[in-house]
Amino acid sequence: MPVDLERLRRQCRYEDPVTGISEEFLEHRLGPRGALAVLSAPVASALPRGWVISPGPDPGNLRRLETLLAGQLAASGFPTLRIRPDLHLVNGPVGEIDLSTRLAEADEAVSALTEASGVRSVGLVGALSGGIVAAMVADRLGSSELALIEPVTRGKRYMRETMRRQAIAELIASADGAASGNAAESEAPESARRPLEELAASGETWVRGLRLTSTEYDRIAAVDLARDMRAFSGRSLLIGISPSGFVSTELDKLRVHLEALGGDVTLEMLEDPLPAPFGEYPFRNAGPMRIDTRLELDQRLARVTTDWAGASLEAEPTEDGA
């Protein structure tokens, strides 16, 4: 029996009458590795501004937040496209920390969103290392809006932290090996003890299951948004998250820089106990249950971002003067 291709193609979209949005996997694939593009859009008439949500070179545990945010932006009238790196039909599964590819995908996503939904302007959103992607693309394309959620602003510090966490994770794994009485397992491989040295020696290392080349390491480490953003003068939302509401020096530095470029910057600090660092595995075991400790924070982040996005339209006259 032949495959019912028509049926499969129809299944790429659904409408939710409760929220008044549709979601659709676009046929258009993004970037050199053919990332999937998911368009969330209002079923009724859409606003002329859309949003692209960019994942970072290290995707982190952020897909749920991005999905939630896309749904809320769409429910508020904004067509929103989120980028989903996925299995490549030729090259296999994605498994690299790769800023160059993420930038190319975000670039293409802006055009894909414009083509698919007819919006006249596109803002960018990124969380953590996705903030680097969103900010760099917004700067390059001259976007009018940018929302960054607990963004990585300095690549060098971010990469060092990433490598440090990898080394610690490997140490814990080797300690587990020792605890289970296996001497061989207690000996951490050289690469685990010194991922930076391995990177220097062989040109690549593995971080949380993702390949990282020295080229990409250098590329990410060279990023400093408070220096590299040179043109962006639109509206921006910077959201920081901390248990005390304390604004990090780096986030404040970025705020000052964007204001110096002539931008209209809103800085929002969200207080959250962060039982797990933002972007890390958010579940806590409690007897037979596994509790999602980030659900409420994700909802707040989506709400704050959507409210801020909507506020810009209230200030702007629409084309027909309404």
Add this chain to the structure above:
Amino acid sequence: MNQFPLFVEAGNDHVASVLTVPEDNPRGVVITLPGTGRHDLIGSTMCAHLSQRLVERGLAHVRLDYAGVGDSPGLVPTWVLSDVGAASQQARAVLGVVTEALGVRRFVVVGACYGSRVALSLVSDPDCCGAVCLATPVLDHGGFARVSRAVGERTVFSYVRSHVALRRLAGPLRRTLKARKPAAGVVGAFDYLDRAAITFLYGRFPQEDHYNRQVREVLDEAVVKLPPERRERFELRMLQWGPLSKFDILPPEDKEEVLNVVLPLVDEAFEDVGGSPALGRPAASGVFHVVKP
């Protein structure tokens, strides 16, 4: 190889999934079900790694995000290991759409951690040829954990302490209730071993894969009660790579080794359907099979 990203309706939910199909008509469908860990890709990294290899073997492959996870909309504040009802319904909905569109009925299910519990809930389907379960949690928490979660552990203690008669019984009762018990959904799946092969895989650091001595005892006890022809369709293997529950972050060569164990098991399940157990499949009851490179 063709890929179809899908949104499948399942009750009030919509489940994001990705179907990968070979150029020729597939000889069966493999559905992979993830745990609740970190998943960069729809349906987890392990599921995505399997896609290409399964398609090369002439099989269609579908992976999914449960509602409230990744790209499937919804909010799920807590996950309970013993409650796979909603996830099972979502997996069945995805399978329904895919098997109908492909014109293929037979399927094999591969699950990891929580996903292996969901996988075992699908074995009762007459078209299911087998299940490959990685890091399966075999035991459920006892009654004490359930009660104390429901009413608060302190409330239970206070109540018991305030009654002399209850206080005397408290120790033994607590020990009884706290004991972890074999999950009905796990042992119940063995009823279908007459036509579906079931394999449990656990990795290095087995305790991180929900495996311990009690699990072994429970499985031994369940398997030994089975008639021989069913017993031969169950297998437990201990692998030297892992933990399997953390497949995403394993070194690439270890990922490859794990997949090299899973793929032949999937093939065997399709070949074995309805007949006698595949030749060379080791008997299982109480036997560890340690696979070394």
